[in-house]
Amino acid sequence: xxxxxxxxxxxxxxxxxxxxxxxxxxxxxxxxxxxxxxxxxxxxxxxxxxxxxxxxxxxxxxxxxxxxxxxxxxxxxxxxxxxxxxxxxxxxxxxxxxxxxxxxxxxxxxxxxxxxxxxxxxxxxxxxxxxxxxxxxxxxxxxxxxxxxxxxxxxxxxxxxxxxxxxxxxxxxxxxxxxxxxxxxxxxxxxxxxxxxxxxxxxxxxxxxxxxxxxxxxxxxxxxxxxxxxxxxxxxxxxxxxxxxxxxxxxxxxxxxxxxxxxxxxxxxxxxxxxxxxxxxxxxxxxxxxxxxxxxxx
Amino acid sequence: xxxxxxxxxxxxxxxxxxxxxxxxxxxxxxxxxxxxxxxxxxxxxxxxxxxxxxxxxxxxxxxxxxxxxxxxxxxxxxxxxxxxxxxxxxxxxxxxxxxxxxxxxxxxxxxxxxxxxxxxxxxxxxxxxxxxxxxxxxxx
Numbered sequence: 001x002x003x004x005x006x007x008x009x010x011x012x013x014x015x016x017x018x019x020x021x022x023x024x025x026x027x028x029x030x031x032x033x034x035x036x037x038x039x040x041x042x043x044x045x046x047x048x049x050x051x052x053x054x055x056x057x058x059x060x061x062x063x064x065x066x067x068x069x070x071x072x073x074x075x076x077x078x079x080x081x082x083x084x085x086x087x088x089x090x091x092x093x094x095x096x097x098x099x100x101x102x103x104x105x106x107x108x109x110x111x112x113x114x115x116x117x118x119x120x121x122x123x124x125x126x127x128x129x130x131x132x133x134x135x136x137x138x139x140x141x142x143x144x145x146x147x148x149x150x151x152x153x154x155x156x157x158x159x160x161x162x163x164x165x166x167x168x169x170x171x172x173x174x175x176x177x178x179x180x181x182x183x184x185x186x187x188x189x190x191x192x193x194x195x196x197x198x199x200x201x202x203x204x205x206x207x208x209x210x211x212x213x214x215x216x217x218x219x220x221x222x223x224x225x226x227x228x229x230x231x232x233x234x235x236x237x238x239x240x241x242x243x244x245x246x247x248x249x250x251x252x253x254x255x256x257x258x259x260x261x262x263x264x265x266x267x268x269x270x271x272x273x274x275x276x277x278x279x280x281x282x283x284x285x286x287x288x289x290x291x292x293x294x295x296x297x298x
Numbered sequence: 299x300x301x302x303x304x305x306x307x308x309x310x311x312x313x314x315x316x317x318x319x320x321x322x323x324x325x326x327x328x329x330x331x332x333x334x335x336x337x338x339x340x341x342x343x344x345x346x347x348x349x350x351x352x353x354x355x356x357x358x359x360x361x362x363x364x365x366x367x368x369x370x371x372x373x374x375x376x377x378x379x380x381x382x383x384x385x386x387x388x389x390x391x392x393x394x395x396x397x398x399x400x401x402x403x404x405x406x407x408x409x410x411x412x413x414x415x416x417x418x419x420x421x422x423x424x425x426x427x428x429x430x431x432x433x434x435x436x437x438x
Contacts, residue, residue, distance in 0.1 A: 199361040
């Protein structure tokens with residue numbers, strides 16, 4: 001039923017000191033994907049391959065049914081891209097920029113742009129040089145949103161925004177996907193934003209996808225199980241345990257395949273369970289990265 | 299145009315999601331819908347907002363609202379008609395029934411926790427009695 005807005009299949013890219021390997025993920029139409037990874041993980045490289053700005057060495061990329069990078073010219077009309085390092089003309093006003101967009105993009109929605117100016121509390125007659133960092137970010141977002149692209153690709157869109165501005169921006173993202181043919185892929189360090197509005201989550205670290213899954217399933221599978229145990233207990237070798245910490249009699253295990261059976265196994269291994277806790281996306285992210293680094297290490 | 303937009307923005311903002319609440323977001327959405335139905339703000343036959351509209355107004359993901367609706371449907375509290383939308387179930391007796399079910403959920407959770415802690419049934423019941431006595435003392 002649902003079509004794919006983005007599909008990556010075995011995508012790779014080699015640089016001298018960095019390799020992007022086996023990138024596989026899919027974004028359904030009408031959904032929001034949060035793309036999460038530490039600095040230098042390969043988020044921006046992946047995004048630039050998606051946009052056709054960088055050409056992959058291996059694998060297939062399809063965006064809104066267009067094969068990338070060969071069909072990038074057609075695809076570009078339907079993709080809105082925003083990144084931190086986007087250049088605007090510092091001496092020109094926001095109104096001038098908006099007028100320029102009208103002349104380039106036939107689908108530019110003037111009413112929507114005007115509403116966004118109000119909502120983001122921007123001053124159209126001011127030159128961009130006088131804008132604060134947050135205002136500039138909002139201006140760039142406005143220009144991408146009002147084009148009404150079918151796919152919005154946002155590289156760290158909420159970085160540097162104050163809490164009120166972030167709330168406004170997240171609101172606009174949710175408003176985009178009230179149209180089920182429009183999709184968003186955004187990268188972020190802010191796991192709270194990702195946890196709140198994403199339908200799908202993709203974790204990337206050291207050029208590899210660690211996990212790409214729907215958010216509800218994802219959060220459902222991780223738990224921290226706290227226990228008390230005397231000397232003989234060891235969680236080592238127990239299936240489904242990602243991480244164990246222990247100090248004296250008390251400790252905790254983290255599992256990514258939570259079920260009562262896992263808890264039962266920990267009990268059978270000789271521990272008394274004191275609590276079973278859900279984890280935030282941030283905690284899950286950190287545990288994931290640590291595990292994948294331990295596995296990769298020779 | 300702007301007025302329409304404003305109305306839309308605040309249409310369902312009575313649902314408020316907490317990021318420090320330990321429960322998952324879909325359960326928070328479920329509970330608040332249950333409350334709306336229980337107090338009669340959303341009477342039987344009332345049409346629920348579409349999944350995407352509610353997601354947009356609460357600012358949570360579409361998949362979270364979808365999950366909440368699915369679970370509420372399983373509980374029999376709402377019915378979804380393909381292509382028409384979701385509605386509060388017609389059965390008027392469902393309110394108290396649901397509250398009993400909700401209590402049962404909480405009790406199941408309590409029994410599960412007690413088992414994890416190695417408590418037997420009489421210990422758990424003692425604890426319930428003690429809590430009740432303390433609450434009565436505090437005038438709750």
